[in-house]
Amino acid sequence: xxxxxxxxxxxxxxxxxxxxxxxxDLMEEELMDSLDWTELLVWVExxxxxxxxxxxxxxxxxxxxxxxIAQVKKRLEEQNL
Amino acid sequence: MQLFGDTYxxxxxxxLAVPAVVFGVKxxxxxxxxxxxxxxxxxxxxxxxxxxxxxxxxxxALQYVLVRTYLSVCVKYGRNRGLYWLYIFLAVAPLAxxxxxxxxxxxxxxxxxxxxxxxxxxxxxxxxxxxxxxxVDPFEFVYFLLFFPCVLSGPIDRSxxxxxxxxxxxxxxEYLDMVGTGLFKIVLGAAYKFAAGxxxxxxxxxxGLKSTFTSHxxxxxxxxxxxxxxxxxxxxxxxxxxxxxxxRSPENFNKPFLALDMKDFxxxxxxxxxxxxxxxxxxxxxxxxxxxKWFKSKLTGASFGLIxxxxxxxxxxxxxxxxxxxxxxxxxxxxxxxxxxxKCRDFHRAHKNEKWYIAVSWFITFNLVMFGFFIFSGxxxxxxxxxx
Numbered sequence: 001x002x003x004x005x006x007x008x009x010x011x012x013x014x015x016x017x018x019x020x021x022x023x024x025d026l027m028e029e030e031l032m033d034s035l036d037w038t039e040l041l042v043w044v045e046x047x048x049x050x051x052x053x054x055x056x057x058x059x060x061x062x063x064x065x066x067x068x069i070a071q072v073k074k075r076l077e078e079q080n081l
Numbered sequence: 082m083q084l085f086g087d088t089y090x091x092x093x094x095x096x097l098a099v100p101a102v103v104f105g106v107k108x109x110x111x112x113x114x115x116x117x118x119x120x121x122x123x124x125x126x127x128x129x130x131x132x133x134x135x136x137x138x139x140x141x142a143l144q145y146v147l148v149r150t151y152l153s154v155c156v157k158y159g160r161n162r163g164l165y166w167l168y169i170f171l172a173v174a175p176l177a178x179x180x181x182x183x184x185x186x187x188x189x190x191x192x193x194x195x196x197x198x199x200x201x202x203x204x205x206x207x208x209x210x211x212x213x214x215x216x217v218d219p220f221e222f223v224y225f226l227l228f229f230p231c232v233l234s235g236p237i238d239r240s241x242x243x244x245x246x247x248x249x250x251x252x253x254x255e256y257l258d259m260v261g262t263g264l265f266k267i268v269l270g271a272a273y274k275f276a277a278g279x280x281x282x283x284x285x286x287x288x289g290l291k292s293t294f295t296s297h298x299x300x301x302x303x304x305x306x307x308x309x310x311x312x313x314x315x316x317x318x319x320x321x322x323x324x325x326x327x328x329r330s331p332e333n334f335n336k337p338f339l340a341l342d343m344k345d346f347x348x349x350x351x352x353x354x355x356x357x358x359x360x361x362x363x364x365x366x367x368x369x370x371x372x373x374k375w376f377k378s379k380l381t382g383a384s385f386g387l388i389x390x391x392x393x394x395x396x397x398x399x400x401x402x403x404x405x406x407x408x409x410x411x412x413x414x415x416x417x418x419x420x421x422x423x424k425c426r427d428f429h430r431a432h433k434n435e436k437w438y439i440a441v442s443w444f445i446t447f448n449l450v451m452f453g454f455f456i457f458s459g460x461x462x463x464x465x466x467x468x469x
Contacts, residue, residue, distance in 0.1 A: 030430070033344070034359055035383045035419075038367040046372075053211035054364035055204070055239070 001048075001076075005069050008043055012036045022065040040068070050075045082125045084233050085274075085318045090122075097121070098325050105256040105327060112224060112247060115326040119229040126193060133192040140175055140195065141226055144202040147172050149217050151209050165210050172203050184400055194232040196397065200357055201226055205240050207361055214240065221247050228330075230322035234315055236333040236353035246328045259324040266321030274314025281307040297464065301455040308454055309337065312351070338450070341442045343411070343418045346450055354394070363390040383419050388412035398457075402469055407457045414449060 009018040013031040017024060026032040032040075041052050052075055062068050082090050097118050104111045127134050151168045158164055175190055176199040182189040205222075208214040225243050226232075251259065281303050289300030316333040323330035331353050340346035347355040367386045369375075376382035388409065395408015422429050432438040455461050462468065 030422075030433075033419075034363065035367055035379070035386070038364045039371055039379075041364075042368050042371045051212065053208065053213050054368070055208060055360035056211065056213050 001073070002069050004047065005072060006065060008040065008047075009065050009068065012039060018065045022069075024065070025063050026065070027059055027063050044072055044075075048072070048076055050079055082122075084122060084126055084229065085270075085315055085322075093125075094122075094322065098322075101326055102260060105251070105260065105325075106253055108250050108253055108256075110250055111327045112220075115228075115328075116220070116224050118326075119224065119227050119232075122229040123193070123227060123232070130192075136190045137192040137194075140190065140192070140198070141223055143175070144172060144198065144226065145217075145219060145222055148202055148205045148209070148222060149219070151206050152215070152217060155209050155212070160210060160212075165206075168206050169203060172206055173199060175199070180400060194227075197232065197235050197237060198226045200237045200354075201240065204357065204361055207365075208241070228323070228326075228328065230319040230326070230328075231330055234312070234319065235351075236316055236320065236331050237357050238328075238330050238353070242331070243328065249327075251327055256327065259327070259329070263321040263324030266317045266324070270314045270317030270319075270321060272314070273310045273317060278307055278310035278314055281310060292464075297455075297460075300458075300460055301451050304458045304460070305451040305454040308457075309334070338447060339443070340446050340450070341439060342422075342446055343414045343449065346446060347411075347415070350450075358390050358394050362393060363387070366390065380420060380423055384416035387415040387419065391415060401459065402467060403456055403459045403462045406462065407453060410453055410456055414453075 006019055006022075009026075009032075010016050013026065013036070015031055017031070018026075024031070038054060041054055044050055044052055050072065052071070057071065062071050082093075084090060100114060101111050101118070104114055123137070124134065127137070147168055151164075154161075154164055154168070176195055179188050179190050179195055183191070205214055205217070221244065222240075224247070225238070225240055228238075228243075231238060285300055285303035285307060289296055289303050313334040320330045320332060333351055333353050335349040335352065337346055337350035340349050363386050366389060367382065370382050370386065376385065389412070391412030392405065392408040394411070395405045398404040398407070
């Protein structure tokens with residue numbers, strides 16, 4: 001699952017740096033914007049069936065690849081998926 | 082009495098803050114007292130129009146019923162889109178009726194704060210649909226909607242954030258820090274609004290009303306700065322006052338005139354509003370469009386989303402032509418920013434930390450922003466002779 005998420009992030013950001021530095025700030029570095037963000041949420045829903053709301057997380061809670069992975073994992077556990 | 086508007090308010094608010102501070106320092110909950118103060122201020126500001134108080138009470142009760150019953154609907158029917166839209170429609174209906182009847186000059190159900198309260202209840206319905214709100218306490222809900230510092234002009238808090246402060250009794254030292262920060266914000270806000278804002282307003286009246294090009298320019302820049310100091314001043318006072326009642330209302334401005342592009346500007350200006358639109362309209366519209374594959378190109382989709390989003394924001398200000406133009410203007414500018422940053426991505430990234438690039442970006446953004454306020458002021462369409 002982590003691999004899949006990293007693949008998706010690399011695709012969205014158009015940059016393999018997400019693998020090299022999984023603690024990079026995606027917003028600060030302008031790798032992701034609000035639109036990429038929504039694309040990620042749709043993908044999580046379609047790929048894993050987990051619903052993540054766009055208003056649920058502050059940017060600080062999901063601004064690095066590691067945090068994204070952690071939040072998706074957490075949501076999958078909460079929704080027993 | 083006017084909220085944060087006259088000396089009378091400040092004297093009474095100062096006196097009424099004393100018991101709140103006593104509760105806070107003794108580590109006792111402030112909410113019930115804060116709610117009484119809220120009711121007092123609402124009645125004092127609306128007492129010349131008792132019918133408006135009745136409308137407000139009916140409105141709040143209606144919103145509570147909607148937000149509460151929608152929870153049960155979600156449990157029973159799950160994420161049903163038809164019911165979801167029905168509830169959104171019902172929650173927005175009073176505001177829509179108010180704004181539409183306002184066009185005729187005799188608005189129905191007008192009362193202080195209807196616009197901002199609508200944001201708060203609609204966002205809760207949306208988050209119930211998203212399954213992240215699972216319970217609604219009636220007292221907390223009414224207090225959240227009516228909380229007097231923010232009822233008139235925001236900032237727009239989120240119910241889940243409000244809930245954290247509402248259910249927390251802050252430790253004494255932390256509360257005292259909040260009071261200190263709060264008082265500082267109130268003083269700074271008053272200086273913004275009553276000193277800087279008023280002074281710039283006077284300049285605008287003295288030098289900006291002739292029908293020459295220079296005079297229009299003076300009006301434009303003065304109006305932009307006036308709007309900032311007046312509005313940011315008001316919200317600083319509102320946020321400061323919230324702190325005294327133990328509620329950390331969100332910040333609404335972050336040096337907007339230093340923005341380097343239009344996206345950056347909307348992360349700095351009326352932040353609670355633009356982020357509301359981002360989280361509850363733009364993101365959701367984009368998610369629908371991605372799922373439904375509405376657009377072949379991602380950039381077209383984004384431009385569509387930004388223009389729709391900002392146009393709705395313009396309409397929310399009112400149906401006057403200049404508000405709608407203001408919304409469309411910002412939507413188009415955001416779309417152009419997006420297109421530029423994507424199409425010229427390498428160029429943008431290569432130079433974004435260079436001084437000349439920063440200076441040019443700032444200059445363009447600043448003037449586009451100022452022109453936007455010029456539209457917003459109504460003066461632009463007045464000069465052109467445009468109206469509905």
